[in-house]
Amino acid sequence: MKYTYLLVDLTCIIVPFIASFYPKHPFYKEWKYFFPANLIVALFFIIWDIIFTHRGVWGFNADYLTGYNIVNLPIEEVLFFICIPYCCVFTYFALKYLVKKIPLEKAEFYLKLVILFTSLFFMAAGFGRDYTFFTGLFTALYMLGMFYFKTRMNYTFLTYFLIIPFFLLSNGLLTGYFTESPVVWYNAAENIGFRIFTIPVEDSLYGFLMIAMSIGLYDWVKKYYGK
Secondary structure (H helix, E strand, O other): OOOHHHHHHHHHHHHHHHHOOOOOOOHHHHHHHHHHHHHHHHHHHHHHHHHHHHHOOEEEOHHHOOOOEEOOEEHHHHHHHHHHHHHHHHHHHHHHHHOOOOHHHOOHHHHHHHHHHHHHHHHHHOOOOHHHHHHHHHHHHHHHHHHHOOOOOHHHHHHHHHHHHHHHHHHHHHOOOOOOOOOEEEOHHHOOOOEEOOEEOHHHHHHHHHHHHHHHHHHHHHHHHOO
16 A cells, blocks of 8 residues: 555654643643754654665555655655654653653663674674665664763663664565564664564664763753753
8 A cells, every 4th residue: 555654653743732732731832842852863864764765775665655855765765764763852851851860770881881882783783784784784873872961761771662663663564574664674684684573673773872962962052052
């Protein structure tokens, strides 16, 4: 069905969007911080996506797309970099309101180390395989920045852990777990070949980077430009 990818995008964002107007803690008032941050994050991932699509690292199945493109990317792929960060930052915003103290606080430093060393492992294991190597590289650089600036990430980790089931469901839909063929295909020569169901393991780190950057930049914009 040509609306499959679009429906994945819309299904992901519909509940967070509606919940953004919850009177006691409305996320829509945060849009002035979220969207400038999202513009930067989306541009980074879209440029990365354009280059990798051109190089054949991954690609898209036209049977599941509406047929509208921006450069060489389906419009659905571009919307993905708005819808998913929106869901993640909304979840982060809600968690900070609902959960005042989280058990991950004491484990935060070690979780940062796990992500950093996982990133370095991806770089080493994926040398010569573009998806694995560059996902590891960009995530390692980001985590080094978090260590350098001593940025707190306890709520970021909690957000990531809570989103994992939805990540598996949405990415499973895109990588062919529920469809006859994948919406998004991956060149096996450009990743290490290990999959979680139908999802390349690299997607877990790629997803973490997108979530962490979205939250980090949202917080930065709010800190320096909020009233």
